[in-house]
């Protein structure tokens with residue numbers, strides 16, 4: 001796993017991505033920060049959640065702004081209602097909904113597609129947003145991997161769709177670990193630490209000692225899972241951005257509690273390979 005990030009500025013709005021993603025022709029893969037939207041107050045400014053008490057008109061406008069910045073058709077955005085599961089849907093096969101047309105979202109935590117013009121997204125505020133790209137097929141994935149999803153190995157289900165269903169080579173998959181809570185900040189109870197020790201018996205380094213309470217290295221847990229799926233270490237990039245340490249830049253569940261918006265990561269191709 002390497003720690004790298006690139007900030008692309010469009011219309012004055014910063015969008016984070018990775019050098020590996022930037023090198024892929026025709027690919028859009030971005031992690032916006034809070035800056036750039038029209039939401040106000042606790043949701044200021046780039047809030048993509050309709051259930052945060054925000055003005056729905058402002059949220060819709062945020063989707064429009066982001067889509068316009070990356071040259072995507074907003075109607076192609078594909079979202080799910082995240083429930084800390086290990087369920088990943090394949091769009092359009094599984095009928096993934098568009099988040100701002102009033103369509104009910106399905107319960108799941110990841111979206112994969114092999115079709116250009118479909119833009120999987122995931123929402124987060126401390127939990128890990130993962131974006132994946134298969135350069136041999138053009139397929140993409142967005143995965144919400146909080147500690148529960150990481151424990152359940154949600155990433156494995158996304159990789160299975162990208163490789164078995166859509167015939168991508170796991171050794172070529174590119175993955176980015178987006179802004180989320182870092183190992184220094186992710187304090188948990190002993191019961192959660194024990195769940196990680198049980199789920200990753202060969203990786204004691206995932207539970208950090210030496211703090212008042214155990215800390216979990218979710219970034220490393222995701223990397224371990226990715227390597228087990230056949231991804232190569234050099235194709236895994238962590239942005240190294242911690243939401244908890246930068247609450248002005250990112251929404252953080254642990255800092256802002258319920259008084260906050262949600263961030264969104266987006267990936268897709270405008271045209272087929």
Ligand SMILES: [Zn+2]
Pocket residue numbers: 181182183184185186242243244245
């Ligand atoms: Zn941190």
